[in-house]
Amino acid sequence: MSLETVKIETKDKFIELYHENQDLLKSDSPEYINSIREEAFNHFQKLGIPTKKNEQYKYTNLDQEFNNDYKTYISPKNIKFQIEDIFKCDVPELNTKVVLLLNGWYYDRENLLEELPGGAVIGSFQKAAQVYPDLIKKHFAQYAKSEKDGMVALNTAFVKDGLFLYVPKGVTIEKPIQIINILMDEESGLTQHRNLFILEENSEASIVVCDHTLSTPNFLTNSVSEFFIDKNARFDFSRMQNEHNGSKQVSHLYFQQERDSKVNTNTITLHGGLIRSNINVLLNGEGCENNTYGLYLTDKGQHIDNYVHMDHAYPNCTSNQLFKGVLDDFATGAFNGKVLVRKDAQKTQAFQANNNILLTDDTDMNTKPQLEIYADDVKCSHGATVGQLDEDALFYLRARGIKKKEAKLLLMYAFANDVIKAIKIPALQERIQDLVDKRLRGELSRCNSCQMHCC
Amino acid sequence: MEKDQDKILNEVTQGEYKYGFVTDIEAESIPKGLNEDVVRMISQKKNEPEFMLEFRLKAFRHWQTLKMPEWAHLKIPEIDYQDIIYYSAPKQKPKLESMDDVDPELKETFDKLGIPLDEQKRLAGVAVDAVMDSVSVKTTFKENLAELGIIFCSFSEAVQEHPDLVKKYMGSVVPYTDNYFAALNSAVFSDGSFCYIPKGVRCPMELSTYFRINAANTGQFERTLIVADDDSYVSYLEGCTAPQRDENQLHAAIVEIVAMRNSEVKYSTVQNWYPGDKNGKGGIYNFVTKRGKCAGENSKISWTQVETGSAVTWKYPSCILLGDNSSGEFYSVAVTNNHQQADTGTKMIHIGKNTKSVIVSKGISAGFSENSYRGLVKVVKNAKNARNFSQCDSLLLGDKCGAHTFPYIEVDNKDSVVEHEATTSKIGEDQIFYCNQRGIKTEDAIGLIVNGYAKEVLNKLPMEFAVEAQKLLQISLEGSVG
Numbered sequence: 001m002s003l004e005t006v007k008i009e010t011k012d013k014f015i016e017l018y019h020e021n022q023d024l025l026k027s028d029s030p031e032y033i034n035s036i037r038e039e040a041f042n043h044f045q046k047l048g049i050p051t052k053k054n055e056q057y058k059y060t061n062l063d064q065e066f067n068n069d070y071k072t073y074i075s076p077k078n079i080k081f082q083i084e085d086i087f088k089c090d091v092p093e094l095n096t097k098v099v100l101l102l103n104g105w106y107y108d109r110e111n112l113l114e115e116l117p118g119g120a121v122i123g124s125f126q127k128a129a130q131v132y133p134d135l136i137k138k139h140f141a142q143y144a145k146s147e148k149d150g151m152v153a154l155n156t157a158f159v160k161d162g163l164f165l166y167v168p169k170g171v172t173i174e175k176p177i178q179i180i181n182i183l184m185d186e187e188s189g190l191t192q193h194r195n196l197f198i199l200e201e202n203s204e205a206s207i208v209v210c211d212h213t214l215s216t217p218n219f220l221t222n223s224v225s226e227f228f229i230d231k232n233a234r235f236d237f238s239r240m241q242n243e244h245n246g247s248k249q250v251s252h253l254y255f256q257q258e259r260d261s262k263v264n265t266n267t268i269t270l271h272g273g274l275i276r277s278n279i280n281v282l283l284n285g286e287g288c289e290n291n292t293y294g295l296y297l298t299d300k301g302q303h304i305d306n307y308v309h310m311d312h313a314y315p316n317c318t319s320n321q322l323f324k325g326v327l328d329d330f331a332t333g334a335f336n337g338k339v340l341v342r343k344d345a346q347k348t349q350a351f352q353a354n355n356n357i358l359l360t361d362d363t364d365m366n367t368k369p370q371l372e373i374y375a376d377d378v379k380c381s382h383g384a385t386v387g388q389l390d391e392d393a394l395f396y397l398r399a400r401g402i403k404k405k406e407a408k409l410l411l412m413y414a415f416a417n418d419v420i421k422a423i424k425i426p427a428l429q430e431r432i433q434d435l436v437d438k439r440l441r442g443e444l445s446r447c448n449s450c451q452m453h454c455c
Numbered sequence: 456m457e458k459d460q461d462k463i464l465n466e467v468t469q470g471e472y473k474y475g476f477v478t479d480i481e482a483e484s485i486p487k488g489l490n491e492d493v494v495r496m497i498s499q500k501k502n503e504p505e506f507m508l509e510f511r512l513k514a515f516r517h518w519q520t521l522k523m524p525e526w527a528h529l530k531i532p533e534i535d536y537q538d539i540i541y542y543s544a545p546k547q548k549p550k551l552e553s554m555d556d557v558d559p560e561l562k563e564t565f566d567k568l569g570i571p572l573d574e575q576k577r578l579a580g581v582a583v584d585a586v587m588d589s590v591s592v593k594t595t596f597k598e599n600l601a602e603l604g605i606i607f608c609s610f611s612e613a614v615q616e617h618p619d620l621v622k623k624y625m626g627s628v629v630p631y632t633d634n635y636f637a638a639l640n641s642a643v644f645s646d647g648s649f650c651y652i653p654k655g656v657r658c659p660m661e662l663s664t665y666f667r668i669n670a671a672n673t674g675q676f677e678r679t680l681i682v683a684d685d686d687s688y689v690s691y692l693e694g695c696t697a698p699q700r701d702e703n704q705l706h707a708a709i710v711e712i713v714a715m716r717n718s719e720v721k722y723s724t725v726q727n728w729y730p731g732d733k734n735g736k737g738g739i740y741n742f743v744t745k746r747g748k749c750a751g752e753n754s755k756i757s758w759t760q761v762e763t764g765s766a767v768t769w770k771y772p773s774c775i776l777l778g779d780n781s782s783g784e785f786y787s788v789a790v791t792n793n794h795q796q797a798d799t800g801t802k803m804i805h806i807g808k809n810t811k812s813v814i815v816s817k818g819i820s821a822g823f824s825e826n827s828y829r830g831l832v833k834v835v836k837n838a839k840n841a842r843n844f845s846q847c848d849s850l851l852l853g854d855k856c857g858a859h860t861f862p863y864i865e866v867d868n869k870d871s872v873v874e875h876e877a878t879t880s881k882i883g884e885d886q887i888f889y890c891n892q893r894g895i896k897t898e899d900a901i902g903l904i905v906n907g908y909a910k911e912v913l914n915k916l917p918m919e920f921a922v923e924a925q926k927l928l929q930i931s932l933e934g935s936v937g
Contacts, residue, residue, distance in 0.1 A: 358869040371860040373879050376851035380879040387872040
């Protein structure tokens with residue numbers, strides 16, 4: 001599985017961009033970041049943007065997307081707005097600590113780092129790199145390796161800002177933190193934010209991420225997030241992808257879990273033109289638990305590609321993957337999940353499932369659930385299905401006087417609910433249930449109470 | 456109990472390869488190496504018509520542009536294709552009048568392998584086209600089959616006597632451009648079997664071929680072509696054993712099956728090539744392209760394989776389900792032990808309407824081996840109501856081996872239902888305990904459980920093979936649980 005790149009133009013475009021802006025890129029980053037940047041750039045020169053010949057990107061043509069002209073944000077864009085005026089999240093009763101990223105930059109430029117109760121810190125990654133060099137040095141680019149993926153290399157080469165969260169030992173952050181990624185500009189832009197989340201021993205945090213586009217031009221995102229979850233820490237991560245259909249998003253989440261830690265992730269995809277989500281988990285200690293869930297409801301020409309790499313490096317860990325999707329119109333989808341159980345990772349329990357419902361003949365689903373197992377005392381299974389709604393169940397409902405359309409909705413809703421019910425925050429869960437219901441009825445084109453009404 | 460199991464594991468897994476011997480037969484070979492002249496020479500030696508030579512040369516030129524594929528989950532030492540003899544024919548009298556004319560040593564070899572080539576064969580009811588180092592030695596039951604209009608002969612014979620059929624079907628399922636090893640085979644293939652079942656004929660006996668690699672340093676490049684015309688039926692068996700060798704031997708075969716309207720072809724394989732010794736030295740490299748085309752409506756192709764041998768196995772018997780209502784089946788038991796590596800599976804390409812496919816794959820790995828299932832189920836847009844069910848289970852016997860599953864599922868329409876499930880586990884201690892408690896020794900219990908595990912596939916084999924396969928499983932694995 002070599003990482004090959006053929007089209008030279010796309011790669012060269014970024015190489016050129018890097019050379020042109022080198023000084024600006026390096027200007028306000030500490031030395032240690034710039035040396036990682038250099039290294040990443042070298043890797044990118046070798047790897048380039050993955051093409052379909054790259055086994056891991058077989059079903060998603062990124063090269064084509066990245067070949068378009070996009071503006072890159074090397075310095076923060078100055079748009080002044082009152083968040084309450086233009087953006088009001090429509091999850092009622094969701095009491096969260098809200099932070100904003102605008103085009104990949106931490107929005108609150110006056111207050112780049114904010115202290116939370118218990119000594120936790122949230123804020124701009126760029127600022128944190130200057131204020132906490134030791135902490136960042138220890139974790140930055142340690143989990144997302146540039147040599148393995150051209151997209152990570154590209155992000156790292158252009159690293160500027162993003163979100164930084166630090167939760168010290170034993171601290172529990174009660175309120176969920178809501179991160180809102182807003183893309184807003186008059187012209188098409190490429191953002192490459194870089195997030196770093198550090199949870200020390202025995203700490204706990206919960207994050208809700210919402211991706212939004214607030215203006216019509218096409219956006220391209222290539223983001224990398226690294227998560228270090230230390231011993232016995234608990235982390236909950238829910239993500240709502242709800243950008244407009246002209247946007248393309250490639251995101252990489254890298255988790256490293258230490259002994260007895262627990263991580264839940266939920267990715268709910270409602271809208272977006274092209275979405276490629278990479279989730280890489282390394283279970284780096286005994287007794288870890290990881291639950292990775294995803295739900296995607298796509299239509300029109302959307303393309304969704306979920307990639308999960310679950311690495312069981314130590315014994316006695318448990319992982320669950322469940323990805324469910326409904327594809328309508330001429331949407332295309334892909335799922336690529338891999339469970340790797342290393343030698344001596346005995347007593348591993350790893351489960352993986354991908355279920356898809358195709359509603360029209362023009363949809364296209366490719367799924368590739370994989371097991372790679374080098375230990376014998378394990379319980380591993382995977383399953384994948386591609387099909388339609390159960391005729392018998394449909395008949396059962398119709399026999400009880402429920403209209404065909406309604407019965408279908410009911411079944412799809414039940415199908416999706418397996419993932420939704422895994423969301424840990426009750427208010428969010430309720431809201432997503434509502435959104436999914438609307439989405440299935442075709443009533444939802446955007447988060448509708450959002451003030452922007454951008455499309 | 457752990458200790459007991461370890462002991463049994465050692466005893467059983469260290470069992471020597473039973474079929475390792477070399478027959479001393481004067482062989483006619485051409486020099487080592489591969490170039491256009493060698494390809495021409497092979498064609499000339501076999502006295503082939505012009506179209507065959509052209510086909511070989513086209514394939515050879517294409518092969519030169521290709522690189523050895525690296526996507527499989529296999530570690531293959533670099534193969535020097537110039538260090539292989541591409542043609543070797545046992546020397547014998549030009550024409551065989553009767554059984555007595557067959558080289559006695561050859562006959563002895565087959566007897567040792569338990570292949571009843573002469574009268575015993577009639578009792579066993581199996582017609583054997585025995586291939587020994589590239590040239591068919593003797594074809595039995597030919598007359599009986601000929602009465603029904605069935606053509607069952609060596610590939611070279613078919614080229615001479617039925618050039619139209621060969622020309623029409625050769626390369627129609629596996630074109631020479633298909634892959635690296637298919638191109639290599641197409642360029643240098645030495646011999647193989649050809650089988651044609653005419654319209655409406657149900658072949659009364661199991662057709663069978665034994666392949667053996669014999670002379671040292673010769674790669675064997677077999678090519679099998681089976682054509683089942685409308686409303687016909689045939690069951691074809693292929694079995695392999697190979698003598699013990701220290702050098703790795705290359706085997707790159709092609710099997711093509713064409714099934715016309717309402718026809719059914721059942722292809723069963725027991726593969727027990729030399730797997731190399733306990734330290735992973737020697738053994739056969741087995742790179743096989745097997746593919747069947749369900750060309751007509753309601754046709755059916757069924758692959759059953761028991762893979763226990765070879766140092767490296769790279770094999771994906773596939774079905775192209777072109778005709779409406781056609782169906783494909785793939786049943787496989789793959790066993791790897793010591794340092795064996797296997798990357799095997801299937802491809803089911805659904806093109807016609809209402810096509811069905813079933814995949815049942817049972818992988819068993821022990822020792823330091825690597826066993827992978829790799830499969831593709833593809834449903835194109837027009838394949839309405841396609842149905843697939845896949846089940847791929849892996850059993851790990853020991854903590855040094857690996858079991859992997861790489862299924863690919865690609866569905867392009869809404870009427871199809873595709874299901875895949877896979878599990879990986881070891882033999883439950885409770886299962887062994889249960890047997891122990893009822894007075895069954897650990898070793899027997901493991902044999903019992905493994906055979907039960909593989910039963911679903913073994914049941915699909917014809918009787919003669921099922922017995923051999925069960926023995927093989929026992930030899931390869933019994934008791935090898937840590």
